[in-house]
Amino acid sequence: MAEDTPRTRRRVLMAAPLAGAAVLGVGFWKMLGGMEQGSFDPHNINAPVLNRPVPDFVLPDQAPGRGFSASDLRELRTPVIVNFFASWCIPCIAEMPALIGLGRQVPVWGIAYKDKPANAAGFLAHAGNPYARIAADGDGLAALDWGISGVPETFVIGPGGIIRWHNAAPLNDDLIHGTILPLVERLTS
Amino acid sequence: MSLMLTEKMGGPELGNFALALACCLAGAQAILPLIGAQRRDARLMALAPALAVGQLVALAASFLCLVGAAVSDDFSVQNVADNSAVAKPLLYKITGVWGNHEGSVLLWALILGLCGAAVAAFGRNLPSALRARVIAVLGGVSAGFQLFCLLTSNPFQRIWPAPMDGQGMNPLLQDPGLAFHPPILYTGYVGFAVPFAFAIAALIEGRVDAAWGRWVRPWAVAAWCFLTCGIALGSWWSYYVLGWGGYWFWDPVENASLIPWLTGTALVHSAIVVEKREALKIWTVLLAIGTFSFSLSGTFLVRSGILNSVHAFANDPARGIFILALLALVIGGSLALFAVRAPMLTAGGLFAPVSREGLLVLNNILLCSICAVVVTGTMYPPFMSLLFGKTISVGKPFFDATAAPLAIPLFAFMAIGPMAPWKRAALWPVLRRLWWAAIASLIAFAVATFSMSGVLPVLATGFAVWVIAASITDITDRIGLFRLSPAQSLSRARFLPRAAFGAALAHAGAGISVLGLAAMSQAQHRIVEVQTGTTEHLAGYDWTLRDVHDEPGPNYQAIVATIDVRRHGHLVTTLRPSKRDFASQHQTTTEVSIHTNLMSDLYGVLGDRHGSGAAATYVLRLHYNPLAPWMWLGALVMAIGGALSLSDRRVRVGAPRRARTTVAEAA
């Protein structure tokens, strides 16, 4: 500053606390925004799964759909949703209507977690089937590699088989319209 | 009687209405007196105390309605259904009101209303314009928080249909220590709103003088006492409930209370300089703003879920946005006002670097450096995560390595401060008066060097003794004990201002706490897995697991261990740690058993059972914690010291006439 009189120096000094608080405030605002979108979660200890390729797995068919493997996901050029479910899981039934709605807009691939094939098929016959492809993970080993802690859990897989989003709770319309669909939109373009 | 009445009238709706009414009154309280003070309209200014009291009455009614709903098991109220149950003891029905987010925000607002009413009641001798402005600022902050309560965390929300019973309360929270912890802690936090309001009012007026310093200090001291007690109580709770043998975990929730305590301590000291010497005025105003800002942002950021804490609150980013907007308004607004008005405040009196003022400045610099370190350590992880996507954590080793070395010089100079004269001092005469304190601390150093491991604990022990001995010297010197006859000493003691006793006591309390902390760094523990009948040795005691048996509780199943602790063959105590399994809540809690003789704690925890029958083994954790109770006793002594200086005649009689001091200064 050309005019560095004690007076202006004093003014700058007195404005410093405001500037400091403003920087912190902007940071907090960004964090809160990130928490709403799910991109910033200080509590999530599984965050490293994000933005990584899907783990290796090959899973057999689950009636009435066709099974799939990690390479199927990696070959994709458009985003898909991967959803872990089980016939014995009540929240899975609860999220089914939302998932069916989502399946009309984005392909949803399902993995039946620790389930008897007959039970899973029966479940889909009654509760509705939102899945384009369905694989059976009878012993739950593939799920372990995905790092899931229970069912239902949902992943958004971007082109090239990269995990872009992860949610460990039943889906609802808010999540679908507020988070998943905008994210899929971005990944598609 | 009144509870029955509210129930009949639909208590929750009445409470909601009272809250809304309080919010409107607070809004009026924020605006009208401010206009009045600007226009010098006595009638508008006179509205301030009335509105403050009215707001308090409405808030109290609202709070009573919520307590009434909880006591009468009105499960149609969401908050009660989520946090209470028919079978819950009455005490916890009441204290459970503030054991959750919504209720605690209402309690927060109630205490803020109480502060406003207190200023209205005790501030009769303040200049009317200053009083009107202080109450108006408090009203503005109140209105913001009541709006927050009404819009995003309404405790009176109904649910339909009402469940038959509530969901109960986390068994971990059903504890008398935790029940009374929040009101005390919140009083500490919220109490700093009064110095904050004084600072804003002074900035609006553009005048800070000795009289202002004298008016602000009692409020700051009162809030500081509560905050000190609140922090100590929280630490004690985690010591005896969590069963980890620790007392302070540098968790964000704990840091959120420590940060305002550090700046608040600095404020209490810098306000003395304003009062006596009219120096450090701008700095004191900034501290007053900063302390309340830290109180607010710390507690509320923890709730928005940004800071990762062991203590979980329900996180709601939408709530977070509201909080952030409110914080931006309160903190940003006050700092903007500071940036505009502070350069116009005139600089104060001069003093030499070695003088009472100089030492108080040093105290402020060191306290603020510690505060800066704690803030950095607390905020670093979320900012790293935001900017670089790295997940890191900053824990005890970081804070030990940074805060402790800064605290050592603080304690070294703390002893000298109260004995140094104002304006200009020579170090040597002061040190000569402290000769026996120096000898005592040297002995402590020597003893600690031989009995303790680590450099920091040894230094801390030596300086803690130094501070305690110096506080005693200060008082004995002033009353001329050993120099004069006992009768003369007694009469001198009677006329010595209580503030002097208070300061000495508070300093000694800090020393006692630090002694406890230093000794606790030498705590010993063992984790063993043993069968019944086995004897373990720890810290010179023989711990025998005599028996383990099942014991049914009212809503849990407990396993209780009986551990006999002997020293040289004599039974010292029998510890009965237990583990409670709350089947209905799928939760296990660990009940620690502690035996204390004030010099050390014997602390036993029961872990898992492996195997069954006679061959079953039990995991035990045994701790020997030397001087553990001193940490909290010291805090209590500090708070008593603060309270004593509040009862000083000069505070009670009231503030000096302002005009006279300023005219004298100008002349």
Added chain:
Amino acid sequence: MTRKSRRLWLVCACVLGLGAAAGLTLNAFSSNIVFFMAPSQVRAHPPGADRTIRLGGMVVAGSVTRTHEGETPIAQFDVTDGQAAVRVRYAGILPDLFREGQSVVAVGTVGPNGAFTASEVLAKHDETYMPKEVAEALRASGKWDPKYGKAPDAASWDTMTVKDARHDLAAARGPKDGQAE
């Protein structure tokens, strides 16, 4: 003492105090920051043996073994992030909330053989979490009533039959589903 020299003293003291704080902070950051690592990161870039880290992931089901060394109880278990697993060794009492298949954070160091020695194990488990729909379904089925305390935990949902669950849901959300279909 002039105003100017007083200011000089003040500035010196402030610089000294804050400088010491900054120095200590930087020094502590270089050695005392605890990085959070997932098992796969530990496998890819093992940290030095003197470096404390926080290892986070899920406890692999069936991997927990308990042994003793003398009288000290030792627990060992695998922690996985889905990409790799790390064996954790811990001498002490596992927290009350520690369970197989749950999230866990272990604080400790990685030894030369790749095994992780924990000085502290923290379990995070939100037992109060219960999706609203589930609560509704459970309540409607008579499996759970607020009268009888807290809702059952996820483990007991397994034992419900599909028929039960479907019936529960129809009862709980009946009219809404009808509209949707």
